[in-house]
Amino acid sequence: MTMTDRMNLEGQQVTPTPGTSDQPTLECRGITKTYQSTDPPTHVLNGIDLQVRPGEFLVIMGASGSGKSTLLYSISGMDRPSSGTVLLEGGPLTSLSDTEMSRVRLTRMGFVFQQAYLLANLNIGDNILLPALKANPKDKAAATARVDALMERFDIAHVRTHGITQVSGGQLQRASICRALACEPAILFADEPTGALNSSMTIEVMDALSDVHAAGTTVVMVTHDPSCAARGDRVIYLRDGSLVNSRELGRWTAERAGQREDDLLAWLRHEGF
Ligand SMILES: Nc1ncnc2c1ncn2[C@@H]1O[C@H](COP(=O)(O)OP(=O)(O)OP(=O)(O)O)[C@@H](O)[C@H]1O
Numbered sequence: 222m223t224m225t226d227r228m229n230l231e232g233q234q235v236t237p238t239p240g241t242s243d244q245p246t247l248e249c250r251g252i253t254k255t256y257q258s259t260d261p262p263t264h265v266l267n268g269i270d271l272q273v274r275p276g277e278f279l280v281i282m283g284a285s286g287s288g289k290s291t292l293l294y295s296i297s298g299m300d301r302p303s304s305g306t307v308l309l310e311g312g313p314l315t316s317l318s319d320t321e322m323s324r325v326r327l328t329r330m331g332f333v334f335q336q337a338y339l340l341a342n343l344n345i346g347d348n349i350l351l352p353a354l355k356a357n358p359k360d361k362a363a364a365t366a367r368v369d370a371l372m373e374r375f376d377i378a379h380v381r382t383h384g385i386t387q388v389s390g391g392q393l394q395r396a397s398i399c400r401a402l403a404c405e406p407a408i409l410f411a412d413e414p415t416g417a418l419n420s421s422m423t424i425e426v427m428d429a430l431s432d433v434h435a436a437g438t439t440v441v442m443v444t445h446d447p448s449c450a451a452r453g454d455r456v457i458y459l460r461d462g463s464l465v466n467s468r469e470l471g472r473w474t475a476e477r478a479g480q481r482e483d484d485l486l487a488w489l490r491h492e493g494f
Pocket residue numbers: 256258259263265283284285286287288289290291292
């Protein structure tokens with residue numbers, strides 16, 4: 222664990238939450254990313270060290286262009302870092318072939334984006350089922366049972382047979398969360414999952430992500446929104462592609478949400494947000 226991981230704004234040592242195992246779910250060492258497609262090349266990440274504890278809800282924040290999405294993509298196998306190592310549950314990701322990486326993404330990781338990216342020719346239920354069937358075609362009965370349970374849990378069972386244009390934005394994003402959980406991933410990555418939603422749908426979706434986290438799934442989320450960030454156990458702050466500070470928040474509770482947001486906002490302002 223790095224120094225920034227252990228210190229809060231006041232430079233005090235903090236006790237990490239929750240995490241029980243010594244092995245991080247995700248470990249990143251010396252991650253750099255340079256886009257060679259531009260002239261001159263664009264250096265975006267400058268050697269990020271990061272550990273995500275089992276069951277932790279980690280939030281990545283920073284100004285626009287600071288490298289948040291690039292970091293998320295580089296550590297989740299959606300893109301490859303230019304250098305550095307990523308370990309998922311102790312296994313090296315960065316040395317996998319593209320085919321092996323795709324398999325790990327499908328079976329061990331879930332993804333939620335700003336847009337739902339569900340298929341227009343499938344109904345909501347079948348969209349959610351698809352990755353589970355792709356991961357294990359022989360598992361149809363078990364996968365269907367899992368998907369039914371997820372749709373009940375996230376209150377979209379009643380729109381199972383609806384088309385993707387026949388549900389609200391909040392329902393669509395909850396369907397994306399169900400799809401991301403259908404293969405029971407070790408970790409869920411979310412990139413601005415509420416970026417396209419109004420405030421009531423944002424709360425719906427963040428309640429769903431808090432539920433995912435409370436059930437034990439490790440979550441890594443990029444957001445611009447301090448009220449969403451306040452749901453996390455820990456917020457890290459990027460500036461110009463470097464991890465410059467980190468804030469332990471402890472477990473989110475609805476009762477303390479307002480105070481927690483105020484504290485986080487004060488810290489973010491101190492960081493230049
Ligand atoms: N494919 C690419 N090729 C070249 N440069 C890129 C590419 N993708 C991102 N960048 C650049 O990398 C930098 C970081 O982008 P990134 O999207 O990671 O930032 P961000 O913090 O997520 O920003 P935002 O909050 O605006 O989404 C930006 O300067 C961006 O222009």
